[in-house]
Amino acid sequence: GIDLDHRHDKKKQRKEPVSQDPYLRLLVKLYRFLARRTNAKFNQVVLKRLFMSRINRPPMSIARIARRMSKSCVGDKIFVIVGTVTDDTRLLEVPKMKVCALRFTEAARTRILKAGGEVMTFDQLAMRAPTG
Numbered sequence: 001g002i003d004l005d006h007r008h009d010k011k012k013q014r015k016e017p018v019s020q021d022p023y024l025r026l027l028v029k030l031y032r033f034l035a036r037r038t039n040a041k042f043n044q045v046v047l048k049r050l051f052m053s054r055i056n057r058p059p060m061s062i063a064r065i066a067r068r069m070s071k072s073c074v075g076d077k078i079f080v081i082v083g084t085v086t087d088d089t090r091l092l093e094v095p096k097m098k099v100c101a102l103r104f105t106e107a108a109r110t111r112i113l114k115a116g117g118e119v120m121t122f123d124q125l126a127m128r129a130p131t132g
Contacts, residue, residue: 014051024050024102027122034130042132046122049082062108063088066095078125080132085119087111100125 017024028050035043049057060081068079078098085099087107094115104112104119112119120128 017051018053030123030126034126038131040131043130046080046082046132052082057083057102059084059086060101061086061088061091062094062097062099062111063091065097065099066091069095069097078120078129080125085112 017028019025028047031043031047031050034040035047060083062085065079065081065085076098078100081099081101083101084103084105085101085108086105094111094117096115097112097117098120099112099117100120100122102122109119
């Protein structure tokens with residue numbers, strides 16, 4: 001027979017987060033359920049991103065979110081970031097926006113709320129829009 005080379009066979013994929021953070025683990029439980037019971041691809045993507053390391057969940061500034069808002073016809077949509085939302089002092093006026101994220105810096109949270117926007121966590125998002 002042929003001697004097969006098995007050095008590159010293994011395709012590793014995370015099945016759970018490495019972090020032992022209990023709040024993150026509860027979110028994983030919730031989105032595992034939603035990914036299984038709903039047809040929405042959104043829940044599967046969120047679950048996959050909850051498993052990622054912090055290097056692969058980079059922070060996003062409110063300036064970048066505002067830029068994305070101006071490009072697309074947003075309407076009444078909620079921006080979802082599986083990571084941290086940070087403040088950007090270079091942005092002078094923050095538009096009204098609805099943002100869901102794992103974490104917000106204090107400055108980012110106050111600026112979004114002061115502009116009449118809304119900040120929410122993933123469990124609040126699951127209650128409001130279970131399919132994304």
